[in-house]
Amino acid sequence: MELYITSLNSGSNGNCYYVGNKQEAVLVDVGLSCRETEKRMGRLGLTMEKVKAIFVSHEHSDHISGIPVLAKKYNLPVYITPDTRHNIRLTWEGISIFPFQAYEPVKIGELSINGFPKFHDAADPHSFVISYEGINVGVFTDIGSSCKHLIRHFSQCHAAFLETNYDDDLLEQGYYPLHLKRRIRGNKGHLSNKQALDLFLTYKPDFMSHLLLAHLSKENNCPKLVKELFTLHAANTEVVVASRYAETPVYTITTSGYAVTRPIVEPVIVKASKKPKRPKVDPMQYSLF
Ligand SMILES: [Zn+2]
Ligand SMILES: [Zn+2]
Secondary structure (H helix, E strand, C coil): CCEEEEEEECCCCCCEEEEECCCCEEEECCCCCHHHHHHHHHHCCCCHHHEEEEECCCCCHHHHCCHHHHHHHHCCCEECCHHHHHCCCCCCCCCCEECCCCCCCEEECCEEEEEEECCCCCCCCEEEEEEECCEEEEEECCCCCCCHHHHHHHCCCCEEEEECCECHHHHHHCCCCHHHHHHHHCCCCCCEHHHHHHHHHHHCCCCCCEEEEECCCCCCCCHHHHHHHHHCCCCCCEEEECCCCCCCCCEEECCCCCCEECCCCCCCCCCHHHCCCCCCCCCCCCCCC
């Protein structure tokens, strides 16, 4: 039994995470345009026909901007909490919306998707664990601090997308105004490299085969630095940085605990100028994050 995972994009310019088995898949957040989502999946040999639902973590535009077009085109149900939905100024016309509640897993075919609350500057933010035949994959981004919910779920994951948003020194020395630095560092902001590393070192289960470092800040982080930092302590876990500009390869996750990496194709670097246009949705875009 296997789960296939990839980050189609990760960062304040757009997030979209794919988790699926041989028959069906879900997307957690769609912050890419429909066309870009299709293009990146196509390069990986993944098809939208397998995608059966979209789960929404919170209302920030880097997580939702592509949902209306994609959901309508493929007739995909969107699972979202009522409070998150009420804070989104997108048109939901023609889209099937389903509410979900923390700790009430939703079944999509053979996949089970369990949402749980997290600390973040949003109305009703949730993280997710997607499970299939005893394999657990976590999607843990946009988190101000690692709470007991996160710890419990992280320690059960065979693979996880884990936020490493900023390096303390780069943020401190950077040009962001003080109030923004405080918000990023705050309890409802984002996880630093150090906070994520503490979680990883303390609670990583032996069977975690893949750690995908996610939602890196463009200004306040360095992919090379954070990859080295985690790899140093990773033991048998394969450490991957999820890019702000391209998809990762597809990783195969099993219960064996051994890293099995079978990229379908090499990731293609997309030029920054080709970034998808996003509709202006909400003044609270937090795009600097
Ligand atoms: Zn975000
Ligand atoms: Zn956010």
